[in-house]
Amino acid sequence: MNSLKTKPAKTASPKVVLLAAAADIVLILAFAAIGRDAHHREEPVLGVLLTAWPFLAGAAAGWIAARAWRRPLSVLRAGVPVWLGSLVGGMLLRALTAQTVVLPFVIVATLALAAFLVGYRLLIAGGAKLRNK
Template sequence: MSSPLRTTLLAATADLVLILVFAAIGRDAHARGDIITGAFVTAWPFLAGGAVAWALARVWRSPLRVWPSGVCVWIGAVVIGMLLRAATGQTVVLAFIIVALISLGVFLLGYRALAALVLRLSRKQQRRA
């Protein structure tokens, strides 16, 4: 598998897993049963929002960049996710929007920032060798 394709698949998988982790943590924090399947029920609007953002922003072109890729996935997941939750009768309150913005921001931007740091340090080390 080529490196750009591998990077894209890893980034898409990381986004998916981190959105699921966000949903699972939220369900656990609110003592809602059925964390595994329940996490999918809670996560699907955010997953759909992230997928739409991937397509509209063409994130596959630079999947590990914080800007614009990470920011588009983050904002897309939250905005579209909240709109889908509202459209399907799920809870959308200001506190939840704030928690989602912060949590998904840390998750979806954080691993990209960490990846950028690791790549930068790796390139520096290769130049020295």
């Protein structure tokens, strides 16, 4: 019967989980801030938060769906699900709350969020591979 037992998935250290979550939050806030600045919007702090909250909520859903805390720096197990969660969840929440969802914005958000949320994980993975050589 012991052969039927599976090993529990190893969870990353709390420090790594917190740093990855903080990086995701900061990068989504940066995405919102850059977008608002490009369009010369008023109320910089509140405006950034109003723009970012749907994407932050979507990223949180991605974290939960993927159990990203287990391997928060993994490109495929955390980065892609967090990116897709932030993008799809963010756009759905924006649409449900009568915020703008137009094709050019969806394209920019797709590319920018991928570069931010998957990009830093790719850089970390590349650095780890270089260190191991």
